[in-house]
Amino acid sequence: MACVPRAFGGISTGLFLLALWGVVPGDKLLVVPQDGSHWLSMKDIVEVLSGRGHDILVLVPEVNLLLKESPHYTRRTFAVPYGQEELRRRFLAFGNQQFAERSLLNASLVEYRNIMIVMDMVFANCQSLLQDSATLRFLRDSQFDALFTDPAMPCGVILAEYLGLPSVYLFRGFPCSLEHTFSRSPNPVSYVPRCYTQFSDRMTFPQRVANFLVSNLESFLFYCLYSKYEHLASALLERDVHLPALYRKVSIWLLRYDFVFEHPRPALPNMVFIGGSNCKKKGVLSQEFEAYVNASGEHGIVVFSLGSMISEIPEKRAMEIADALGKIPQTVLWRYTGTRPPNLAKNTILVKWLPQNDLLGHPKTRAFITHSGSHGIYEGICNGVPMVMLPLFGDQMDNAKRMETRGAGVSLNVLEMTSEDLANALKTVINDKSYKENIMRLSSLHKDRPIEPLDLAVFWVEFVMRHKGAPHLRPAAHDLTWYQYHSLDVIGFLLAIVLGVVFIVYKSCAFACSKCFGKKRRSKKPQKSKAH
Amino acid sequence: MACVPRAFGGISTGLFLLALWGVVPGDKLLVVPQDGSHWLSMKDIVEVLSGRGHDILVLVPEVNLLLKESPHYTRRTFAVPYGQEELRRRFLAFGNQQFAERSLLNASLVEYRNIMIVMDMVFANCQSLLQDSATLRFLRDSQFDALFTDPAMPCGVILAEYLGLPSVYLFRGFPCSLEHTFSRSPNPVSYVPRCYTQFSDRMTFPQRVANFLVSNLESFLFYCLYSKYEHLASALLERDVHLPALYRKVSIWLLRYDFVFEHPRPALPNMVFIGGSNCKKKGVLSQEFEAYVNASGEHGIVVFSLGSMISEIPEKRAMEIADALGKIPQTVLWRYTGTRPPNLAKNTILVKWLPQNDLLGHPKTRAFITHSGSHGIYEGICNGVPMVMLPLFGDQMDNAKRMETRGAGVSLNVLEMTSEDLANALKTVINDKSYKENIMRLSSLHKDRPIEPLDLAVFWVEFVMRHKGAPHLRPAAHDLTWYQYHSLDVIGFLLAIVLGVVFIVYKSCAFACSKCFGKKRRSKKPQKSKAH
Incomplete structure (x- = not known):
């Protein structure tokens, strides 16, 4: 609550005076960002939140690319097992690899290896954070109201669970529409093109076949990219962890979608579209x-x-x-x-x-x-x-x-x-x-939108801080198993009844026929023998 | 466009002067309401639109309950084949019937008959309108920018098609989630309770079975309530009309949903939630x-x-x-x-x-x-x-x-x-x-919402008038047949390939075996005979 203290009766004299002077303390937000271009949109939102009086802590690897100091937030750095030179070298290699020649056959492998140049580093950085007991203790003691993260990599997602904080995710949707799989948002393969296919939402039959096959590779892709994080999460939380189950606990997905660019598709009420929140008013050129x-x-x-x-x-x-x-x-x-x-x-x-x-x-x-x-x-x-x-x-x-x-x-x-x-x-x-x-x-x-996407993003982060989540927007789908969700048990049950009834009717008819025609046949037989 | 004339270069001197004085003409909106309580929310939206300078015509049966004159809009009445006394008598009968005793067996029939007391009158009123050539000519000549209707009954939906106007629907969702069927918005029967069931979104197994069965009655309900309108529409449009296909042409669904009351469920980007738009600021009591x-x-x-x-x-x-x-x-x-x-x-x-x-x-x-x-x-x-x-x-x-x-x-x-x-x-x-x-x-x-629901409703009606629709929010699902939408043709094709491959492998193996073991058997047989 940026404008009104939450528990007026219980606040200290100092806070009371602050409130009287119109300087009211905001909520405490923990931000777990991704480095690189992903940070650009998040930074805009964090800066506005800071301007609205919230106390913001950004968790940053000590070696990084764009996560620099700012008057808008406090940075808390944690040690990582690589240096600035290694970071520079990896990003340069990553960039150069995009221009390397590749054949049709090895294109996927080259792409996967390229991504892993950066992903391995991100994993090492998450591992360092989740094993850094001093930082974890500091975070536990800091009593945040919510956690704001980019869930492209699951470090923030795991941390939200560890700290018991409601979370807001900021996301474009990489990789492969996993945000819809995690959130149980319907994702019809017939008109929602899968990533890397370059299909539109109006596909030919062969394209729909390809899209169907690609969609079935999504779980495999998730396994390749994220399985290592499940071990990290299990060690931290001291129990077996299924990563999608953690992702599902999010309060609000801020999706960088706008339908002049994305194809229209179903979404859930806790998905908020803020595509274009990075478009600012034109400034004066130098x-x-x-x-x-x-x-x-x-x-x-x-x-x-x-x-x-x-x-x-x-x-x-x-x-x-x-x-x-x-x-x-x-x-x-x-x-x-x-x-x-x-x-x-x-x-x-x-x-x-x-x-x-x-x-x-x-x-x-x-x-x-x-x-x-x-x-x-x-x-x-x-x-x-x-x-x-x-x-x-x-x-x-x-x-x-x-x-x-x-x-x-x-x-x-x-x-x-x-x-x-x-x-x-x-x-x-x-x-x-x-x-x-x-x-x-x-x-x-x-x-031409009813509210600026940046304002919308800020509103929902504040909403989650104010109400400690948004459980009224969470679909009950999350409490169902996959076969219950698709009503397979219901269909199986009704099918069993129908087949049972058909079987009983068939057996009854067969029995009645055998009684009826059996008699006739038996009564006919002597006649036949008579005729002989 | 309430504030800026659309084609500045082409406007007449009179309009130019009006624009100079800050009195700019708004867009022209045709409103086709439902009488009774449905009108209450629509009236609020219409009044705000009128205040923003739009030219609003409300199409009203000459005998009605709540569709009264107002400085906010022009009324155009059309003749109906019943009088004020008949209207009063029917509503009284409808009210009294709610208190009539009913048994478990005839409850549905009593409810259906009660609804038809009013529905028959509404059909007669739609029939009168769509056969009133003077009114239709007037509407054709009036050059509206959009049509705003309550689609609980399809008269406005048919009229939008006849006049070739983009439309906005205002709706709570009666009867039986047909808005989701029409709009191809996923409607999982496993956690979205169907109407009249009184189930929550967390259902027991028997409730899920019942919900599944009720959901299969929705098409039947639609047929009972609306099939008569297809004949009306076909006569007016001089072609065979499938009513759901007309409903699908809507630009924006304004749904009177809020998830503190409704159960969270999937929706499409052209569905806007404005539940509670009727909650006004408290006025002074008399x-x-x-x-x-x-x-x-x-x-x-x-x-x-x-x-x-x-x-x-x-x-x-x-x-x-x-x-x-x-x-x-x-x-x-x-x-x-x-x-x-x-x-x-x-x-x-x-x-x-x-x-x-x-x-x-x-x-x-x-x-x-x-x-x-x-x-x-x-x-x-x-x-x-x-x-x-x-x-x-x-x-x-x-x-x-x-x-x-x-x-x-x-x-x-x-x-x-x-x-x-x-x-x-x-x-x-x-x-x-x-x-x-x-x-x-x-x-x-x-x-606690980012924008007042009434303002949101007004924004989207104006959006549709400004842009002559909202095609960028229309999902490509509407261009697919039901079996394409569910990928049944793709699954069938892949299944045929798998079965084909299995068949060929099986036949090849059988052939190879028969060649191989056949020879052995043939070469064994003489040995056997030798042994004998």
Whole structure:
């Protein structure tokens, strides 16, 4: 409760005075984030919560990428078994691997190995935290009101159970719609495309067959990614732990969905859609960027970034891209920290960082070259900028496909595209008016919502703190076994009755017939013998 | 668009001047309501829309109960084949029939006949409208932006198709969760109780069996209630009409749900929950009612109403109730238009009408005797007043059961209860503090929402007018046949492949065996004969 102390009668004199002065203490929130781009949306929400007077503690591995100090929250760091150099090396390897050649046969294995470069590190970091008795004791003693976590990795989920705290999850839905499996939200395979398939919600018969098969691999994927965490959780909680059962205890899922981008699908009342909460109002450009934009003339600019995790790429690829960028009349602002490609054209400016949202919001921006991570896509939609998409890993291929089928961008395979392909794609989205019209239509629908998604996210985190959860939104489905949920026991029971009745009727008829015709036959037989 | 003219370039000078003066024309909305209590929520929304500058036309049968003139909208009446006296007689008969004795065997038939007393009249009124060529021509010429209707009866649904308008439905969900069948929103029978069962979302095995069987009767119920309308629709649209296919075309379902009252269940993105939109801020009581409340002393008052449709009851029952009311120390304000029961106690005041919400909001109100219609229930929750529920028909038995299982009231069978039962129930909810605590807990959850439900309803009606629908929220499920939706064709195909492979493997093995062992057997046989 940011505005009203909960137990007015019981508060101390100091708090009472604070309340009188209008400075009322907020609730205490424990935040267990994921490092990397996942943190970007969470950070926005945490900052607003902090501004509303809540006391926020963010649990951070001492070696990290983006989880920096801030006046908005207190950081509590914990030791991890790797150093800053190892972290840098792994992210660089991860980025470079996205550009490695792969055959159709080994593509999944290469993708899996790439993900594990980062995932192994995240596991080591969770292991360190859950075995750090001093930090755990500190957390137990801190008496938080709720826990706010990104459940892509289950460390926060396990911690919520250990501390007995109601939790709020912030999520885009990676990997493979497990949020729907965990939450028992219906997930019809006939029109909800599974991840990595690049299908839309309108599938052909072969696509529906493939989607059905992929959906059956989800449990296997979960086992590969998460089984190790069950051992960690069991050791901490001193009992056998089934991880999905922990996930199910969440109070509110904040899902980074908006249906101008996602396909409409069923959801449960404790799922709140906050897609686009990262789209902020356009800020003022710095002098440096304002100068670039002003110098671009009538052709305007193109913004180019491959996200927070990949800022340099192999030289050969970089040269091909530089060649393509030289073929368009627009000024290109490219976020790139690698070696400067020797063929870089005059219209291309390399920058180590760029104010992506502010640039996309500028009326002179003509196109956005993006890796199609969900944050970038939402900023593109929000600001109505047509996209050329170079998806690299994870959900990015699916994201790109969605925007392409909505006519708001062109997607290219970064491993196969030529310099010509990229130049043509850019010319298409800039010169073919339909791309701008489509993205503007999506933008107007996206921005026309009854409440800003960021405010909605903040409301529900506060709700869970105020009411110590949201049990009235929890479906009773969680108390059923899988066969009860699908009514298999009921169907079996009714089938047994029907078969039982059919059997009894059949046997009765057979008995009656045998009595009736048996007599006749017996009474006929002597006649026959007479006739003989 | 209430605030900005849509096509600034094309508007006439008059409109331009209006816009300059800040008086901008709103969108045009056609409202097709249901008479009776259903109109109460819709009226609230229509009034706010009118205040926001929209041009609203309400289509009204010339003989009606509550659809009166108002400065907020224009009424367009159409002729109906019955008079005001017939209407009054039917509603009186409908009310009296609720108190008729019935056996377990004929209860359903009596309930069905009761409903048909009103339903037949509503059908006649729809038939008149859809055959009234002058009204239809007027509506065609009026160029509305959207149609807002209560889809409990399909007249508005058919009209939306005829006029080619995007539509918004306002609904509580009667009869029998057909809104979920029509909208292809998953409706798991294992934990979503069906209507008239009085089950909660946590069912025993026999209850789940019964729920499964009842759910299979829904199509039959639909056929009984609506098949006549398909003929009407076919005649108007000059083609064969499948009514569920028309219902599916809706843009937004405004569902009068809130999960402090309803059981949590899956929904689709075009379903918006606005339960409690009828709870207004407490107004100032008139002198008459203020005097009653003030005179009640320390014991306070009890508010008693059986809803807008039933204001008098058979004398014997009224006397039993009057007797019970005399046994409590509170002052009872009873909305009752029938003959005054001769045994009415001094503490009971009969009134022809009462300001229900304002009285429930008064701190001196101790209990609410209600027929448990959803409007009354939400007002009770909103104001935190424990209830004694006397459900009569439709969804009222289910409503009463829900509030009873939440510990916020006591439900009685109005046909079987004694005077003692009613008095005891009143004493229980007034004196047992748990009832007040439970209803206050529900009230605090109910009122803690990110946006007022009435504002949410208004937003979505305006959204549909602004964007001419909401196709981005429409699930692709509607484009699938029932067997595709359930992936039966995919499962059949995969099963055929598996069986085919098994068959081929089996046949190959059998063939190989016969080749192999056949030879052996043939080569053994001569040996055998040799041995002989």
